[in-house]
Amino acid sequence: MKVLIIGGGGRECAMAEMCSRSPLLSELYSLPGNAGMEKYSTRIKDIKAVDVPQVTAKAKAIGADLVIVGPESPLIRGLADALEAENIPVFGCSKSAARMEGSKRFAKELMEKYGIPTASCRIFTDSAKAAEYIDETAKASGSPIVVKADGEAAGKGVFVCTDPEDAKKAARDMLDGGLFGDSGREIIIEEYLDGPEVTVLSFVDGTDFYVMPPSQDHKRAFDGDKGPNTGGMGVYSPVPAYTKEISDFVSERIIGATLKALAAEGIKYRGVLYTGLALTSKGPKVVEFNVRFGDPETQVILPLMTSDFLDVCLKTATGKLKEARISFADKKAVSVVMASGGYPGSYAKGYPVTGIEEAEKTAHVFHAGTETVNGETVTSGGRVLNVTATGDTFDECIKRAYDAVGKIDFKDKFYRKDIAWRVR
Ligand code: AMP
Ligand code: GLY
Numbered sequence: 001m002k003v004l005i006i007g008g009g010g011r012e013c014a015m016a017e018m019c020s021r022s023p024l025l026s027e028l029y030s031l032p033g034n035a036g037m038e039k040y041s042t043r044i045k046d047i048k049a050v051d052v053p054q055v056t057a058k059a060k061a062i063g064a065d066l067v068i069v070g071p072e073s074p075l076i077r078g079l080a081d082a083l084e085a086e087n088i089p090v091f092g093c094s095k096s097a098a099r100m101e102g103s104k105r106f107a108k109e110l111m112e113k114y115g116i117p118t119a120s121c122r123i124f125t126d127s128a129k130a131a132e133y134i135d136e137t138a139k140a141s142g143s144p145i146v147v148k149a150d151g152e153a154a155g156k157g158v159f160v161c162t163d164p165e166d167a168k169k170a171a172r173d174m175l176d177g178g179l180f181g182d183s184g185r186e187i188i189i190e191e192y193l194d195g196p197e198v199t200v201l202s203f204v205d206g207t208d209f210y211v212m213p214p215s216q217d218h219k220r221a222f223d224g225d226k227g228p229n230t231g232g233m234g235v236y237s238p239v240p241a242y243t244k245e246i247s248d249f250v251s252e253r254i255i256g257a258t259l260k261a262l263a264a265e266g267i268k269y270r271g272v273l274y275t276g277l278a279l280t281s282k283g284p285k286v287v288e289f290n291v292r293f294g295d296p297e298t299q300v301i302l303p304l305m306t307s308d309f310l311d312v313c314l315k316t317a318t319g320k321l322k323e324a325r326i327s328f329a330d331k332k333a334v335s336v337v338m339a340s341g342g343y344p345g346s347y348a349k350g351y352p353v354t355g356i357e358e359a360e361k362t363a364h365v366f367h368a369g370t371e372t373v374n375g376e377t378v379t380s381g382g383r384v385l386n387v388t389a390t391g392d393t394f395d396e397c398i399k400r401a402y403d404a405v406g407k408i409d410f411k412d413k414f415y416r417k418d419i420a421w422r423v424r
Contacts (some may be wrong), residue, residue: 002027003310004059005041006049006079006092007070008034010337010368010386011295014302015068015309016040017366022310029062031055035377036367036385049074056082064088066314069271072292076102076152080271089317092271093291097262100273100289104188105150107289114261116254118286119146119191130171133189138164146190149174151183155231160192193278193285196422198242199235199297200275202255203312205321206268209259211251213304213328214242215297216422221344223418230344231383234419236334236394237300241279241422250277250284258289270317299366299386300333334397334420335388336405340369341412343382351379351411363404364388379410394423 001024005012013036019025020040033043047054050073059067067083069075069092078095099106111118124130134145145167149157157180161167167189174184199217203210215237221227255275262269274290274297293301302309307327315324340347349369356377359365366388369381385408389400398420405415 001025001065001310001314002029002063004029004031004062004064004067005033005037005070006031006055006067006074008032008037009070009295009381010366010383011293011298012070013037013366013368014299014364015070015293017364018302018305018309019068022308024308024310024314029064031058034367034380035370035372036365038372050077052077052079052082055079056086056088059083059088060086066091066310066317068092068313070292072098072101072290073152075271075291089314091313091317093269094267097267097269098291100262101291102152103150104148104288105186108188110258110261110265111286114257114264116257116261116286117283119193121188121190123150124171124187124189125175125185127168127172127175130175130187130189131168134164134167134171137189138167141191143194144192146192147171147174148188148190149180149184150186150188151180153180153183155229156180157183158229193280193287195278195280196241197287198239198277198279198284199294200250200255200277201293201297201301202273202275203316203321203324203326204259204269204271204273205316205319206270207319208321209255209273210321210324210326211247211255212301213237214239214247215294215300217294217297218416218419223416228344230339232294232296233337233339233416234335235296235300236332236397236420236423237297237304238332246279246284250275254284254286270319272316295368296335296337296383296386299335299364299388303364303388303390304328304331304333329390331390331392332394332397333388333390334394334401335386336401336415336419337368337383338385338387338405338408338413338415339383340379340381341414343414347382348412349378349380353377353379353384353408353410355408356385359387359404359407362389362400365404365408384410384413394420398424
């Protein structure tokens, strides 16, 4: 099989490694890929992942038998629909289904209509009305207020505000100040969900679904869950707090119910559904849906997978998930993100990275933001590498992951020292 992976982060590097192990694979391409993906794939660097017509033409030209889409943006722009129109199987959902991530309003209205547990919310287009509501809610509840842009905002569209004045400012910045452009023309003001967050990823083929092991991301930049929100600084799996009882509830009343709701709306969902949950005192509630694998969650989930990832992607894409053999090791995994100094704010690029080969003797090193320049691996993004260790205990994984991290060096590197603190 000829396979094309869209994307070039740590998530796609993990996918590429898994595909490379499959006996089904004949040729692997990545668009754009990264330095670490070069050992598994031929990179296509002259086309942007969001350029739907060009990506589709390229997939056709290389004779791709399957396209696996990593990030959400190409899906939101209709890449899966365009590929399907050319009869190219695609692991990723349609534009219509991608509204689950591309429009928070769409996801919230669906959950409300079908009784899927989530934070209560109101939608606003007028900043004065939003301010009034913020004041009322702050007085009534006393807990933080969550303000979100409706559309895509590169992971920056959520404000969790303890001071109502900050919430009002966020609302004004989006509605009147044009922050996030059209994505912020509508905002959602949401109840604050208190409790640990868990990510649950499911393969979905339009009819059936398979729920993968749970994981927990660390979104804040610094130790002790302090500092600004990031794309994720580290992750572990499974999550002991996610009990069988919670898991059964989520599979039936949240994931199953959501897929039924989509079907009832005439929307077929295919690919992976990311369910971000808060385990509140009133039970699990949905924080967000995404229409893709999580990053860095994938970097702990795929190393635990003991079946053929490529086969599962193909069967998911062709509506045959029932026939797939899917299994995960009964083990633990911990992944530490090594980032560029300054991330999630501005940072420098182009610093040489050393020690990867040494680190790879005891851990997986997934490249996230790297490039090859004159045969040398250099930094090219905020999140540079993801170092994952698997083992029988969390303590063992933590030790092995951090030992491997210690062997890698680049200028101004930074990483959290407390990944998986909840299970130490
Ligand atoms: P989202 O982009 O919707 O995932 O939000 C990013 C992060 O903001 C989440 O991972 C949570 O940590 C936080 N967040 C979003 N919505 C809420 C909420 N209703 N209550 C508490 N925290 C939230
Ligand atoms: N790690 C969070 C996400 O992928 O959205």
